[in-house]
Amino acid sequence: MYARQVKSTLLTFGVSGKLIMNGLVMYDDETDTLWSQVLGEAVRGPLNGTALEVIPSTQTTWATWRELHPDTLVLDKNGGYRSDPYARYYTNKDTGILGETNKDRRLYIKEYVIGVSVGQRSKAYPFSVLNDIPVVNDVVGGRPVLVVFDPESATGIVYDRTVSGRTLDFSLLTIGSGPDFLIQDEETGSRWRALTGEAIDGELAGASLVQLPSTYVFWFGWTDYHPDTELFNG
Template structure:
């Protein structure tokens, strides 16, 4: 999900085909073409410009509704509701990690299976991929990326993952889960308690909010194709 604007003007984007198994959009205002995974204009007057990602949360309905009880839900168009079970099954199959990369992939990185689901982070000019299967096991990860201390938290009950710069009031922090579901965290430096959404709820740092980072959920073949040299979190499962 990204902001459809560049150089101070709003853009309307339409599908313009596929390059390297990845969708390409064309804006109606300038005719520039944009690659979905890189969010970069690859041709036209805006070539080289980048669209900005919106912060977003990939979670289930129960967790979203708990956080935002007054949220509105988009009503499906007639006939679409009947397709929801089919779409859900497609999503489940996609998360299984099975299958091969589609034809046309420009670069192949065989360190992981092509359809391994990863959550990618780009921080300080460095990229790192966190396989979803590993996040479900480790739940709280303290990592250095691009010279920055990074916290990644996965709540297994809702399959919700969040990420932050692990620094508050000038102090670098290291976190551990306060419970098995990682719905509460403790930092080792001040023993303050935190939500998995980066808010300190008790202790010396109460009221502090960590700077959030945007995780990008992708298949491995798509992430690695457009993030050359990406690191993989160290305990990632090897390709079989």
């Protein structure tokens, strides 16, 4: 998800019909610049060299999102969109329309990972490992990160685990879907909702962790765009 305001220009994006390594290339109505949707960076045109501001978002199930945010809005289906046209693609062996560019066999091509990149550094957290280790304290590109994962809904969220200048270390309290997934920081013993990043009691009650952008993606897609990626092994 990207901010559409770039300096003084508000951009409206459309689908150019071009691909870079299976990733969409967007155009904007205002300047006709072409943008990599995966990276959020311009590749050709008047705004070449510009990187869009990334806004964190979460891929999850409707039930989980609704439980976390009961006042949520949802994009209107207008009676249609009853299925996902890619349903079969998720489980077959096709690597996009164009195939792979950078083959990295540390994982199976269509293993799901949560990908995080900070500057030019990147790290992938496989769902298969997060299933067993749902709370991960790590450092990516020099930034202390917290990765939480709800195995039931396959919801992975990444936060910066620095609060008011202090780096916190988290451990699992109770695993659950939605608001019941609770973690605790070792420094103050405060309890936090893992899937919203809010502290609900303790010294830090009321504080919020800043969510970092992350990508829910197949391993082969992640390694095409981040050939030097680190891999979390547990």
